[in-house]
Amino acid sequence: MTQNPIPYADRRFDALLFDMDGTLLTSIESAERVWSRWLTHHGFDPVEILPRIHGVQTLETIRRLDIPGIDPQQEADWIAREELADLDGVRAIEGAAEFVARLPHDGWAIVTSATRPLAEARLAAAGLVPPPLFITAEDIARGKPAPDCYIAAARRLGVAVTQCLVFEDAPAGIASGRSAGAEVVVITATHTHPLTTEYPHIRDYRGLTAAHTDGGLMLQVRTAI
Structure with missing residues (x-):
């Protein structure tokens, strides 16, 4: 029931x-592992940002972070490749x-x-x-x-x-x-x-x-x- x-x-x-x-x-375990690496690399605290990533397109999340000097599409492509390679826990x-x-x-x-x-x-x-x-x-x-x-x-x-x-x-x-x-x-x-x-x-x-x-x-x- x-x-x-x-x-x-x-x-x-x-x-x-x-x-x-x-x-x-x-897919929370997989997504948060990948995003945590990416956020840390760019100087963000994953604990603060991770709750905002769910249900939103990766590219849109990256654009909202407004990181100077990056190509949002290239960063989104990197995250997509890493998520494809990490399916543990899905x-x-x-x-x-x-x-x-x-x-x-x-x-x-x-x-x-x-x-x-x-x-x-x-x-x-x-x-x-x-x-x-x-x-x-x-x-x-x-x-x-x-x-x-x-x-x-x-x-x-x-x-x-x-x-x-x-x-x-x-x-x-x-x-x-x-x-x-x-x-x-x-x-x-x-x-x-x-x-x-x-x-x-x-x-x-x-x-x-x-x-x-x-x-x-x-x-x-x-x-x-």
Whole structure:
């Protein structure tokens, strides 16, 4: 059984849109090892900066740090290569593999701030099936918290974003889903502190399924077989 009441139990959705890192899988150990090395090299305290990196495109984070004399794209490329080489500790959120494996092929997408090569590598490391549709950093000019990525995913699936349910874990992603006009459910498996939000939350996907009905997808408790 899930550890919280089923969110949106009386609502049908045309599609489910998932963030990846922190939502379907955890890559915190890998990402923070790489970012800590990079931040230390540039004179930053990782303890101060690391909480800001999650859910945001690498290039955008680097630009916000406003480091004189660097090429942000070159630095982002270095971080991407290091993250690809360090997949230790990447694993699926509990129940996520079973949950997405049962979704209809045309009913879901992954919408991530990661690059496509990194997203594919992390999914493989976590043992998760690839989505029918990927929206990655290369596809969107404005990353989260802008709504563009979720709007684009819904459009490519041929549904209205207002009829989609977004699964997120980080403030930037939650804001992106909200701005797009979608409903949001917050996954808290990787949270170390409570996150204040107006949206319902569940820890993980254990005991959860999405039933495919005539009116769309409904979140339900999975019945053991």
